[in-house]
Amino acid sequence: MRGRSVRRNPAVRAEPRGIGTARARDPLAREVKLLGALLGQVIVEQEGPELLELVERIRRRTIALRRADDPVDRARLAADLDGLDAEGAETVIRAFALYFQLANLAEERHRVRTLRRRERAARGGALDGSVAEAVLRLGASAVPGADPVAIIGRLAITPVLTAHPTEARRRTLLVALRRCRRLLERLDDLRLTPDEDRDVRRRLREEITILWRTAGLRSVVPSPLDEVRAALVFFDETLFTVVPRLYRALDAALDRLAGETTRRDRRGGRGAMPDPPAGDTGRTGARPPRVPAFLRWGSWIGGDRDGNPSVTAEVTAQTLRICSDHVLRGYEAVCARLMQTISATVPPERLAGSLARQLARDEEELPETMRMLRRRFPEEPYRRRLGAMVERLRRTRAQLTETRAPLAGRYPSADRFRAELRELAEALTEDGLGRVAWGEVADLRWQAETFGFHLASLEVRQHAAVHEATLAALREPDAKLAADLPVAPFVSAGEVLATFRAMAEVQRRFGEDACRRYIVSFTRGAGDVAAVLELAQRAGEPVPEAAATAGFAPATPVVDVVPLLETADALTAAGTILGDMLGDPAYRAHLARRGDRQEVMLGYSDSNKESGFLAASWMLYRAQEALVAVARRQGVEVTLFHGRGGATGRGGGPARRAILAQAPGSIDGRLKLTEQGEVIAARYGDPVIARRHLEQMTGAVLLASSPEHEATIAAAAASGAALMDELAQRSRDAYRALVWEEPDFAAFFRDVTPIAEISALRLGSRSAARQDAVGVAADAHGQPPPIEALRAIPWVFAWSQSRLSLPGWYGLGSALESFRTEHGEAGLDDLARLYRTWPFFESLLDNAELVLARSDLGVARAYAALAGGPDAPRLWERIEREHRSTVALLLRVTGRGALLDGQPALQRSIALRNPYVDSLSELQVRLLRRLRTLPVEDPERERLLRLVQLTVNGVAAGLQGTG
Incomplete structure (x- = not known):
């Protein structure tokens, strides 16, 4: 079967001609075409031309059915799919799934390309959503208290990584795709030669061949420490280097603001914000940085034991040892590189006092190391100092991570390492090498302040x-x-x-x-x-x-x-709970010892599952208002920790928009939020995208902390609160009437989604259901857990697979419909005005719009046909009616003619992807039907379950989301 030639095979699409992608009119289309052609070649080599011809035939027919639902085309597609045996089905699924992985990679690359193009087009100006834009907007404000320097001084932003079991891709596949990304980056080089282009294509064929032959499903459940190591890849390859670049960008923005302020003052006052001139108008790198290290990273991976008994005390301790090993190796590498770089010769009589003292201490504590360094660098004291720091870091790492006895010459704490870096910078400055002190040495100081010796603060949950x-x-x-x-x-x-x-x-x-x-x-x-x-x-x-x-x-x-x-009762009583905590003398004394700072976490996922997305969103907003008010009365600084999921049905959505939509006073320079497992790769896999994401978050926190923004959203909230109270209650009633009060809904849910098959997937170390509830996660042959025991993550994941994504919109249509019945069209006009003036309401409807655009009633109808209960048709009709009503009334309030008219690029991307996803969805429905008709003891069940799970991975890749 394998090793066939692809020459003159009509099933293989032709590769694009020309060299690289740098000069292409549409580089994304060219890259997708190239990857598709290479995948076709690999399929023919590995499986034969018949498979590729079948895949292409299925693809063409699903595209045709999207254009016109022709019964003949549908019958032919059904014949193709029904005629597949298990082996044929698996190869077809893998072909589409791998195509999606490669297409996603191309889209990610194009996003990077677009960001760079926009930065070049800005010609030194402020890119929309950047920290520079935020600083310049604050600087142009005439409102007292909008000083960006003051706001930056109190910034505290903490992204927290989690390991929720929804990253369907294996770590092996993620690493292979990163190798493909690096190869594709070479194609953007204008200097690429024909030979280099051919070499990149050859290497891509190799990588795609390896991807084709790599199992798409995990054979074993990953352990918590496996999840820790998988997450640390993003620290090693992205975050460690991106963090100082973010600080540097903000530092440069302050210089830019200083230049703009000077020009405004010369013109005689504050006017409209002018466009900054092109080029570097500031002195960042030629003076001490003015931006503090305001980022701190948190992690639940290895600390979250709620429902996961695999996370033990020993696992938590081992997690910190692994994290420390990674960050200390990072510091060692930087210090070693600086040792090679800072080759300045300094006569003994000109040696700065602080540097002389450091070197003397090194001679006393590290005699063997210093003897070697003196031989290598007799007249280069900075090299000797940095070499000693490398050795100290090595000894510190050995002592901290290998549980050895204390070693002489190690750093007793991260504070000592940071102090030595400060002294090094002072010595360089005194020696006239300020640019060196304020360049890479400053970057290392920022890294040391951000990551310490632990990399990320591990948080325990129970x-x-x-x-x-x-x-x-x-x-x-x-x-x-x-x-x-x-x-x-x-x-x-x-x-x-x-x-x-x-x-x-x-x-x-x-x-x-x-x-x-x-x-x-x-x-x-x-x-x-x-x-x-x-x-x-x-x-x-x-x-x-x-x-x-x-x-x-x-x-x-x-x-x-x-x-x-995270429950409706707890969110409604948020102010009371915090007030009771602060009213307890023992707890208040404890809090005083902790600086009168209290953190409260708000759970988006479970509240959404309990009450529906609209009602939960409003409960969370009201909870923020209450918590801020109680904290202010009690003289306590409260930080709200937003437990947002990746999917909209769990509180997800664009981070910048969400931050600007928070309740007045709830940010005030402080933001803490979860970065869920299923979005970590998308947000932090590429350095350019990671920096953009962090810039958008930081810029939004700056703007949200300004008095002007707080006054604006407070006024909007005051005018819209009564309307939201009404909408939220109507929405919650409609959602709970279906999900929690309809007696046959649980069975309907189990029938129309692959929840049982998802529960059996080896996605993460934690089960799909809470193990202290009745009915734990299903095995390959059992029933899925009941809805009340099911975690919010697989709940949303399962609905996305059936192309309905019900948790992200259900209840909105009923709320708007009943609101119109009571208030008429004038009431909808009021909501339209609210949409234009209140960021919270705008974000709410925009998130629902995105979920609705990605859902598909036509495909979902095929899943609904899997339901066998007598009430299934009635339930489907109810859901379909709600969907249509939601779309129509949402468009009425937003003023758009079709979903995503305001985001044409995303609208087009979804339209292009849908036919390909349809192929896998059609196959998944057939496999589910066959699987569920087999007796529990039938050995064929295991093979069919595997095929369904492969389609789950493929559909997730095609939809670019899980749960």
């Missing part, structure tokens, strides 16, 4: 009920015996205590910031927060000892307790 059960067990007369008993599935009271002891251990080793936040999921009241502090104290007691605590000495960690409000 369910409130587990803490309650643990305390009850420890209060038993025989607490030692109780400590070994389970307080949740696969979790003992001793393991809960061990978690706190592990936190104390990593704080001692890596610093307090390495792991100090403890998130209490499903917080119901202030007692759930107090329970965590009591458990932390008990962890410091020598008894009771349990098997799980054996590896950790008794110790009480520093703990910042973060209540997670």
